[in-house]
Amino acid sequence: MLKTIAGIILGMMISIVSAGQQLQPGFDKQEFLELLKIGARTTADSGYYNKLPKPLHARLKYESALTGFDNYWQMWQMDNGVGVISVRGTTKSPISFLANIYAAMVPAKGVLELRKDSAFHYTLSENPRAAVHAGFLVAMAYLSLDIVPRIDSAYASGTKEFILTGHSQGGAITYLLTSYLYQLKKEKRLPADIVFKSCIAAPPKPGNLFYAYDFEHLTANGWSYVVVNAADWVPEMPISIQTVDDFNETNPMPFAKSMIRKQKFPINLVLSSAYGNMSRPLKKAQRRYQRWLGKRLGKIVQKNLKELSTPAFYNSNNYVRTGNTIVLMPDSAYFVKFPEVRDSIWHNHIHAPYLYLTEKLPDNDNAHTKVNDQPALNGEWQLEYIAGQHTALDSLFPGRKPLLVLQTTEKQLHGNSGCNSISGTFEFTPSAISFKGPIVMTKMFCPGDGEKIFLETLQSVNNYAATGTTLTLIKDDVAEMRFIKLK
Numbered sequence: 001m002l003k004t005i006a007g008i009i010l011g012m013m014i015s016i017v018s019a020g021q022q023l024q025p026g027f028d029k030q031e032f033l034e035l036l037k038i039g040a041r042t043t044a045d046s047g048y049y050n051k052l053p054k055p056l057h058a059r060l061k062y063e064s065a066l067t068g069f070d071n072y073w074q075m076w077q078m079d080n081g082v083g084v085i086s087v088r089g090t091t092k093s094p095i096s097f098l099a100n101i102y103a104a105m106v107p108a109k110g111v112l113e114l115r116k117d118s119a120f121h122y123t124l125s126e127n128p129r130a131a132v133h134a135g136f137l138v139a140m141a142y143l144s145l146d147i148v149p150r151i152d153s154a155y156a157s158g159t160k161e162f163i164l165t166g167h168s169q170g171g172a173i174t175y176l177l178t179s180y181l182y183q184l185k186k187e188k189r190l191p192a193d194i195v196f197k198s199c200i201a202a203p204p205k206p207g208n209l210f211y212a213y214d215f216e217h218l219t220a221n222g223w224s225y226v227v228v229n230a231a232d233w234v235p236e237m238p239i240s241i242q243t244v245d246d247f248n249e250t251n252p253m254p255f256a257k258s259m260i261r262k263q264k265f266p267i268n269l270v271l272s273s274a275y276g277n278m279s280r281p282l283k284k285a286q287r288r289y290q291r292w293l294g295k296r297l298g299k300i301v302q303k304n305l306k307e308l309s310t311p312a313f314y315n316s317n318n319y320v321r322t323g324n325t326i327v328l329m330p331d332s333a334y335f336v337k338f339p340e341v342r343d344s345i346w347h348n349h350i351h352a353p354y355l356y357l358t359e360k361l362p363d364n365d366n367a368h369t370k371v372n373d374q375p376a377l378n379g380e381w382q383l384e385y386i387a388g389q390h391t392a393l394d395s396l397f398p399g400r401k402p403l404l405v406l407q408t409t410e411k412q413l414h415g416n417s418g419c420n421s422i423s424g425t426f427e428f429t430p431s432a433i434s435f436k437g438p439i440v441m442t443k444m445f446c447p448g449d450g451e452k453i454f455l456e457t458l459q460s461v462n463n464y465a466a467t468g469t470t471l472t473l474i475k476d477d478v479a480e481m482r483f484i485k486l487k
Contacts, residue, residue, distance in 0.1 A: 021431065022080040023161040023195050025222025025465065027326055029361050031163075032227060034058060035084065035199050036358065039167040040351040042074045042086040052351055058084060062150060068142030068305070069099035069135065071173070075150055083159045085147060087177065089168030089202075095304050100169060100204070102135035102301055103238045104294025105314045108179075108211050112141050113309035120145075124179035124207075125214035131314035132176060132207035133238065134294065136169070138301075138308065140176040147177070148184070155191060164198040168234055168349065171203030171226070175215060175322060182218055198224040202349055204237045205319040208246065212322040219323070220479060221465035221472060226323035229357060231330045231338075231348040240319040241289055243282045289317045328357035376466040377428065380405050380415075381483035386457060396450040404471075404483060417454050419446035433464045433473070457481055 034057055040049040041060070055076070061083075062075040070093045076084040090096050108130035112120040120141045124132060151162065164181070166174035178198040184190040198219065203226060206215075215224070228235040244256070252259070260271045294313045302308065330338075330353075338353050347353070383393070383402040393401065397418035404415045406426070413435070414423040424439035435458045461481065463474040473481040 021161065021195070022078075023082050023163070023197055024431065025197065027222075027225045027227075029358060029363055032199060032201075032225075033355065033358055034078070035086075035163065035165045036167070036201060036351055036355050038074075038076050038084055038086050039165060039170070039201065042072070042088045042167075042170070043091075044072060044088065049351075052355065064143075064146050067146065068139045070096040071099075071139045071143050073143055073147060075154070077159070078163075081159060081161070083151075083154050083162040085151075085162055085164050085177075087143065087164075087166035087170035087173050089166065089170040096169075098297070098301060098304065099135035099139050100237075101293060102133075102138070102297045103317075104134050104290045104297075105131035105208060105316050106134045106137060106311045107314050108132050108207065108214075110311040112138065112311070113307070114138075114141055114145070114305075115307045122180055123183045124176055125211050127210045127214055130208065130210040130214055131316050132211055133172065133205075133319075134298075134310060134313070135301075136172045136176055136206055138305070138310065139169075140173045140180065143173065144177065144180060148181075148190075151181075151190065151194070155194060160191075160193055161195045162197070164196060165200065166203070167201045167351065167354075168203065171200040172206050174198055174200050175203065175206040178224065179215060179218065196223070200224070200226045200323065201354055202228060202232055202234055204234055205240070206322055207320075208316050208318045209320045212320050215322055216324070221463075221474065222324070224323055225326055227326045227328060227354065227358070229328045229330065229348055229353055231334070231340075231353075233345070234349050235321065238293075238317070238319050239289075240317065241282060241286045242318045243286055243316075244279055245283075246316055246318040286315070286317050290315070328354065328361075330357065377406050377408050377464075377471070380486040381471045382486055383418075383454070383481060384484050385479075385482040386453065387478065387480045389453070396448065396453070398447070398450075402454050403486075417441065417446075417451045419451045420444050422455075428464070432462055434462065435459050 034055055037053055037055040038058055040052045041055070043049060044063075057079040058076045060074060061077050064073050066072055070091055072088040074086045076086060078084060090100060108125040108127070109123045110121075112122065114120050122137070122141065124130070124137075154162075164174050164178050166172070175198070178196060181190065181196055185192060185194060257272070260268055262268075263271060290313055298310070334353070334357065337356065338347055341347060381404045383397075383404075386393070386396075389396060399419060400416065402416060402418040404413055406413050408428070411425050411427060412423070413426050414421070416422060420442040422439050422441045424435075425437040427434045427437070439455070457480050458473070461473040461475050463476075465472045465474065469485050471483040471485070472479050473483075
């Protein structure tokens with residue numbers, strides 16, 4: 001009886017917290033427009049931002065001193081209580097631009113020394129092959145020394161939800177700041193109930209493929225989005241060089257030389273020559289990249305940040321586009337308003353064209369990023385992934401894959417467990433779902449543990465993300481099951 005009462009109280013508390021949460025996953029046009037207006041003011045250049053519309057639903061709470069590579073940030077408060085951490089992009093000062101071109105990679109986990117005898121430990125990915133842009137990492141580290149205490153103060157005052165945003169260089173820094181703050185939560189150096197969502201505009205690429213994998217997994221289900229103008233060249237940077245060392249270890253390319261040697265003469269000579277002619281220039285270019293944009297630029301960085309000490313460079317420059325990307329596609333009207341002028345390299349990159357193109361998007365919708373849309377739950381969903389299993393899905397369910405048919409109006413479900421037919425009810429809100437109600441099923445004998453695993457996992461989930469083609473069922477922050485839509 002006491003256990004039942006405690007469960008009811010806990011459920012009520014969870015419902016209250018969920019109902020009070022203002023920050024929602026996914027791309028929202030009006031949210032992003034407000035963030036762009038905030039970001040324009042974070043430039044701290046009144047001659048620039050006074051030409052643009054003001055934020056309508058946010059007020060400035062704090063602005064930092066300059067730090068690192070002339071870096072600067074502001075904290076804003078939205079009308080709904082959500083905090084906004086806005087990171088400034090590149091300025092006209094040479095040291096600010098130095099952060100962009102200090103573009104050798106360093107490991108995504110390591111130690112920086114920002115000041116003498118002051119170690120800054122960071123973990124942006126646990127993958128030892130993940131690497132990030134050195135300049136953006138250093139900038140993030142200096143900024144975080146001020147940002148983290150301000151988050152603590154805002155939390156103590158009742159703000160538990162934050163949007164992290166930045167434009168251009170500020171966007172690249174925001175990638176790394178997002179990873180760093182998530183890690184602080186994991187280490188319990190920030191409270192577990194803080195919610196972070198990152199909204200990044202016009203960023204250069206922050207790191208390699210293995211960092212991108214981790215960032216996208218960390219912010220899955222709509223908790224980060226990246227917006228780029230297809231006419232903007234900055235998201236194409238830094239230049240990327242991929243060598244055979246940038247592949248996963250099971251990829252055959254790194255072993256190609258040994259495979260070629262096993263071929264018969266003269267095929268082995270021809271293939272060996274072809275392989276060398278393709279591979280050697282790439283490795284040579286990567287070494288030169290690291291020498292010029294790492295070691296030699298590092299000496300200039302050292303003159304400006306005299307106490308800075310960075311980790312050894314990581315031997316990769318395989319920069320990739322990262323995150324759930326919203327593409328703003330210019331049309332003919334755009335090029336009338338923002339005509340291509342060769343001598344004006346920034347006119348597609350600044351805030352004005354991003355505001356213009358975002359305004360042309362449908363309200364509160366983007367076909368490939370909308371999540372937790374209740375009508376999107378309707379339909380037939382076939383299981384394609386279940387967490388924690390080392391057995392292939394076809395072996396776990398040898399007869400057929402489990403199927404859920406969801407009807408949101410009636411809150412009814414039916415389908416099969418991979419063996420028996422099932423039917424029952426479910427409950428859902430925009431931010432929660434439950435299959436804990438009774439499930440009626442046929443009683444056919446089912447070999448193996450597949451049916452049991454499926455039903456237990458289904459009844460353990462408490463959240464979801466639904467798009468037009470994919471349904472992900474989540475327990476806390478872990479994606480437990482993924483389904484594809486049949487119809």
